[in-house]
Amino acid sequence: MKRPGRYALGAVLAGLPLCLAVCGPLLAGEPPSRAASFTLDGAGPLGTDFVGRDVLHQILLGGRPVVLVALAATALTYLAAxxxxxVSALTHRRWLEEALMRPLDVLLAVPSLLMLLLAAAAFPPGPLGLTLLVALVSVPDTARIIRAAAAEAASRPAVEALRMQGESWWRLAVGYVGRCLLRTLAADAGIRLTGALYLVATAAFLGIGVAPDATDWAVMVDRNRPGLPVQPWAVVVPALLVVALTTGGNLLADATLERRPPAPRAPGTRTAPRFPRPGRAPRPGRAPSRKARQQ
Structure with missing residues (x-):
């Protein structure tokens, strides 16, 4: 699929869950009266859930917690990682690098599900605690990936030249190395958002930080599984919305990565002049260069 097609498909897939998460609570209105559980007769177009609530009403209300927690956890992960x-890639002090990265290696050796269970005891229940919990689990892997890409950029001669010129650490890290990391960050963002959604759904399945009957897409998938043969919409629709959000985000990231931006230049350097190729006439209204006149 070409890049415009990926942009269009990714925007459609990711746009629908995002629109439901933003506008759904405004369109939900008052909750309908409860009916029998797992039924399609006499209820809304999508039937009722395991406690007799209207599934369509729950879907309109259940997207905002999942999307906001996943996006906030992803942003917090990058702010920490x-x-x-x-600092680890640009420092010349080995002890500082070891002090920063070795604890992350220890956390990487622990399975994410076990970390989720252990950290749940230290964080308060609710959206804020769940956001901090997902970010803590995601930071070690993200920091290792970014550090590997930053170390390669920090070893280039341009960085040594900037150090010899007395440039500040901020200018080195953000002005040059940070620009070299843009494609790596774009590629990792889609994967990180998918992982955050997975961890949020896993925490909801386990009841960590989320009430058992909360209005949440992930909770709907877990709690309505017993009625799947009788009333599949209560499970299929929220699951498809979560899958559409993750797939659309990855398609948008892949389409963005297909563009090849120019290589970053060291701050303060000038672009080399461009001369016409041999045998090519200069453009009208422009004086020929010295090399063109010699030819």
Missing amino acids: LPLAL
Whole structure:
């Protein structure tokens, strides 16, 4: 699929869940009266859930917690992992690098599900605690990936030249190395958002930070599984919305990565002049260059 097609398909897939998450609570209105559980007769177009609530009403209300927690956890993950990775890659003090990265290696050795269970005891229940919990689980892997890409950019001759010129650490880290990391960050963002949604759904399945009957897409998938043969919409629709959000985000990231931006230049350097190729006439209204006149 070509890049415009990926942009269009990714925008459609990711746009529908995002629109439901933003506008759904405004369109939901008052909750309908409860009916029998797992029924399609006499209820809304999508039937009722395991406690007799209207599934369509729950879907309109259940997207905002999942999307907001996943997006906030992803942003918080990068806010914590990016400084750790840049300091570790640009420092010349080995002890500082070891002090920053070795604890992350220890956390990487622990399975994410076990970390989720252990950290749940230390964080308060609710959206804020769930956001901090997902970010804590995601930081070690993200920091290792960013650090590997930043170390390659920090070893280039341009960085040594900037150090010899007395440039500040901020100018090195953000002005040059940070620009070299843009494609890596774009590629990792889609994967990180997918992982955050997976961890949010896993926490909802386990009842960590989320009430058992909360209005949440992930909780709907878990709690309505017993009625799947009788009333599949209560499970299929929220699951498809979560899958559409993750797939659309990855398609948008892939389409963005297909563009090849120019290589970043060291701050303060000038672009080399461009001369016409041999045998090519200069453009009208422009004086020929010295090399063109010699030819």
